[in-house]
Amino acid sequence: MYYLVYNIFMKIQTRGRPKTFDETEALTAAMHYFWEHGYDNTSLDSLLQTMKIKKSSFYATFKSKEHLFSKSLALYRESMLIRLNTLNKEIGPKQTLLMLTNMTISELRESGKVKGCLLVNSGQECYKKYTQLSEQIALEFKFFQDLFSSFVKEAQEKKEILNPRDAPIIAGRYINTLNGLIVSIQAGISDAQIEDIVESLNEILQ
C-alpha cells in the first residue's frame, strides 16, 4: 500500500490516441502570452498560435480560456515559488528579495520595457468582469504577500535585515515600492529617478 504523490507537471498514461503536444509546454507558452498581453487582449486565436495546438485540442484539454488562465496563474505561482526558494538557498532571503528589483532593472536594460507582475497586470482587468478569476488573483496575491513576509522574517533572524518592524510591514513597503517602480518605468521616468527608487528599495531592506 502506498500513496501516489503527484504534481501539476506529471503526466499519466491513458487509453486512446495520445496527445501530439506537451500540456505543460503549451500552458507555459500561454502563461507568458497572458503575462505580456493581458487576459482580454489575448484572443483565442493568438493562444492557439502561441500554444501550437488546434481549437478542439484546446477545449478538450483546457476547457475554456478562463480555465486556462486560472491554470496559468497557478503555474506562475508555482514556478515563481521554485525559483525564489532556489535563490534563497543560494544567496539568502535578503538577496533573493533584492533580486526581484535586479530582475526588473535588467529586463528594462535588455528589452527597454518591463512586463511587470502577472497578478498586478490581471488584477485590475479581471476585477469587475471575471468574478472567479478575481477571487483566485486575490488568493495568489495573499500567497506572495506571505511568501515575501517569510523571506523578510528569515532575513531578520539571520541579521541580514536589522529593521525590527513586523515582517509583513517591511515586505509590504518593499513590494509597494517595487510595484510602483514598474508603473513608473512604464510611465517613462528618468534614469536618475529610477536610480533613486532602487536606492530606496535597498534602504527598505536595511
Added chain:
Amino acid sequence: MYYLVYNIFMKIQTRGRPKTFDETEALTAAMHYFWEHGYDNTSLDSLLQTMKIKKSSFYATFKSKEHLFSKSLALYRESMLIRLNTLNKEIGPKQTLLMLTNMTISELRESGKVKGCLLVNSGQECYKKYTQLSEQIALEFKFFQDLFSSFVKEAQEKKEILNPRDAPIIAGRYINTLNGLIVSIQAGISDAQIEDIVESLNEILQ
C-alpha cells in the same frame, strides 16, 4: 479689434439644428466611465448609455471611440490641473501633494476600492494596441511629472520641504510610492500595511 480667447469648455453658436446635449457634460461622463472601466472594457453601447446620446450624435461629435478617449485624457489633465492649482493657492504645495494621498485613502474608506489614476490604468492597456493613444499618454505622464516637480520645488522654496535633493527626484519617489499604494490596495493589503505606506509618503515630503 480684439482677439477671441476660448477654451475647450466654450460653445460656439452655429447654423443648423442645435445639439440636444451638452458636449462637455457628455465628455465628462465618458471620462469617468473610461476611468472606472478602462478603454477596452468600455464598449460603445455603454458609452452611449453613459453619455445619454445616440450613435449618430456620438460619431458626428466625437468622431470615434479613440478620439473620445483622447479628449477624455485632455479633460482629465485640465480638470486635475485646475483642481490642484486651486488647492495650491488654498493650502500650499506640500499639502496639495499630500492631498493626493488623502484622496486615495478617503476614496478607499468611502467605497471600499480605488479607481487609481486614469493614465496609469490606460498606460498598460494601450501600450501595444493603440500607438497614438500611447504617445499621448506618455505626454500626459510627462505633464504631471513636471507639475508635481514644480509643486515640490515651490514647497522647497517655501521651506515646507527641507529635503535638498532635486525636485523631480523627490516628486518621482512620492508618485512612485503613491502609485504603488493604489496597486497594493487593489491587491488587498492590510490596514497596518496601508498606514505604514502612508507614513512613508509623509516622510518623502519632509
Added chain:
DNA sequence: ACTTTTATGTACTACTTAGTCTATAATATT
C-alpha cells in the same frame, strides 16, 4: 480483429464589437 477511448481538424454558430448609411427633423441664412 474488433471495440472503446481519446485526440485532432475543420466547419459552424451565436454574439459582440466599432463604425456607416439613410431618411428625417430642427435650426440659421437668404
Added chain:
DNA sequence: AATATTATAGACTAAGTAGTACATAAAAGT
C-alpha cells in the same frame, strides 16, 4: 418662404469573439 446646414434616430455592415459539433484518426484493452 425657400434653402443650406447641422443633428438625430435607427437599420445595417463587416470583422472579431469564445465556444460547439461532427467526422476522422490513433492509440489501448479485450
